[in-house]
Amino acid sequence: MNTSISELWQARHFIKNSIRNEFVTRVVRSRLGLLWIVLFPLAQVVIYAFVLSMVMAAKLPGIDSTYAYPIYLTAGILAWTLFAEIVTRCLNVFIENGNLLKKMVFPRMALPAIVCGSALLNNIVLLASVLAIFALLGHIPNIQLLWLPVLTLLLMGLALGLGLTLGLLNVFFRDVGQVVTIVLQFSFWLTPVVYNVDMIPEQYRQWLHMNPMTGIVQAYQSVLVYGREPDFSLLVYPAIFAGVALLIGAFIYHRAIDEVVDVL
Known part of the structure; x- marks a missing residue:
């Protein structure tokens, strides 16, 4: 693990320039530029809000807004997209x-x-757009927004741990890529993005919380929608899951990266 961190630090300029070049290329080569980064997730919000807002309108207590459901939905989409x-x-x-x-x-x-x-x-650009939209809808997040960088770091640790592990395995077993694509689609609906956890019968909620993204998405919603600090008890499992995933990914990387190059 320490070796990987040292390697990344030595390559920091390469990483920074690559990120910048990718971002600039994406913006410059497209007429709509930055809009493409926000159009797809916001289109999802519009579609789900149009289809489900009538069902959800009376089931989001604690949000005093005509646009309660779109606001709730946008917070979950922000986390899930990243x-x-x-x-x-x-x-x-x-x-x-x-x-x-x-x-x-x-x-x-x-x-x-x-x-x-x-x-x-990309997510920062989307967040800026989301906050602007919230402001137009009369929903201004409070000081609890400062928890968002911590939640984002946890989310990225989880995603990187899973992504690195699955990416390495996908080199040797190409079916992994197909399976993960399907699993992600199911996982979206097993994460409380378009619905509230309270809508699920209590005996089934424990199964929902086996998905590590559940606690993280709920934390995003607490901060952005309800203006309160996250429920840290819901973040213990995602944090442990992220740590284990990162350790497994680092282990497989150090054991298999040379073979990865040979296979490719």
């Missing part, structure tokens, strides 16, 4: 950069680090 982007891109990061891995000598851990940095930058 998680899904990191996991999905890490899944193929070694395969897509196979030629680079063979031709250049650089810390291979820089690749998932670049993915995380790029996804974080």
